[in-house]
């Protein structure tokens with residue numbers, strides 16, 4: 001299914017008068033509005049290929065129907081999102097859930113929707129049919145060299161797939177760890193993992209990056225071999241200049257100060273990528289900004305401050321991706337909400353009076369510092385984001401148009417209501 005330019009134009013025309021008034025009001029207090037709009041337009045967030053279907057937990061999965069049945073339909077779905085908001089122009093593939101049979105064809109299809117390929121993701125946390133060795137007790141950390149070798153070869157294969165698609169980064173998330181005290185020799189597990197990552201790193205093309213993602217717990221509940229940013233930083237530092245830490249917002253212990261982690265990693269030139277989601281207790285899969293939008297804003301404030309301090313391009317300096325599981329919402333609607341939440345937090349961070357904040361900090365004016373941050377956070381930036389979309393030919397209200405056009409109903413008609421997308 002396609003949403004034509006005429007549909008978007010019709011939708012925008014109907015909302016234009018109201019939008020123009022709200023935008024004029026919002027822009028009044030933003031002296032650098034032109035730059036803000038440009039930055040918002042440049043900022044693209046990758047959609048992972050596993051996010052287009054309904055997610056599940058180990059207890060169950062409740063499909064909503066019309067899910068993409070193959071990679072081509074996943075690309076079509078991301079194309080729909082991108083047509084609506086012009087903000088999700090890249091797709092991130094997970095191998096082996098989505099192996100492109102004909103990379104050239106897949107690349108051409110994506111280009112028709114204005115999409116290109118972001119980081120590729122390897123998978124050594126599940127056993128695949130016909131796989132020789134099991135990952136039950138880990139992959140790169142495994143006590144058996146042949147298991148480690150299999151995991152290394154898989155990652156190198158993923159790099160090859162990525163090269164064919166035009167990707168420039170490999171994300172490695174390992175579920176390796178242990179569930180019980182005594183199960184694992186931490187030192188040896190670390191060493192094995194490092195050696196495996198070194199072999200994978202050696203297979204990276206010169207212009208590629210490797211992202212080492214960490215997670216505090218799950219599926220292992222006693223130790224994770226890449227369990228926190230310190231461990232990831234250690235691996236990335238030992239690997240070399242092309243290796244970076246990847247921060248997934250939901251992969252921390254409760255109450256972790258993620259904004260501080262981000263600031264320090266950026267300062268050390270070791271922050272490479274970002275996975276957006278939110279969590280309340282221990283879940284890492286909720287919609288970004290749905291539980292703690294203030295934290296998301298504070299993270300973006302550190303990102304903007306830290307990237308500006310290093311002269312980095314916000315749009316291209318780091319890899320941005322959504323990584324959530326859409327268990328009870330329509331995945332496409334959830335992704336539209338996610339992108340909106342990310343753009344809101346980013347826009348608010350762009351409104352922070354950085355100079356005034358610095359002065360307040362240097363004068364130990366704690367009250368003023370909080371006022372400056374909250375002034376930006378409490379600004380309604382939605383009309384600014386809508387204006388950025390309008391200027392790019394996207395919809396003023398993507399979610400509203402998605403519903404008006406009955407996109408999900410159309411997809412169910414085209415694909416059936418019993419389709420199940422590959423993924424978790």
Ligand SMILES: [Mn+2]
Nearest residue numbers: 213248275323
């Ligand atoms: Mn992730």
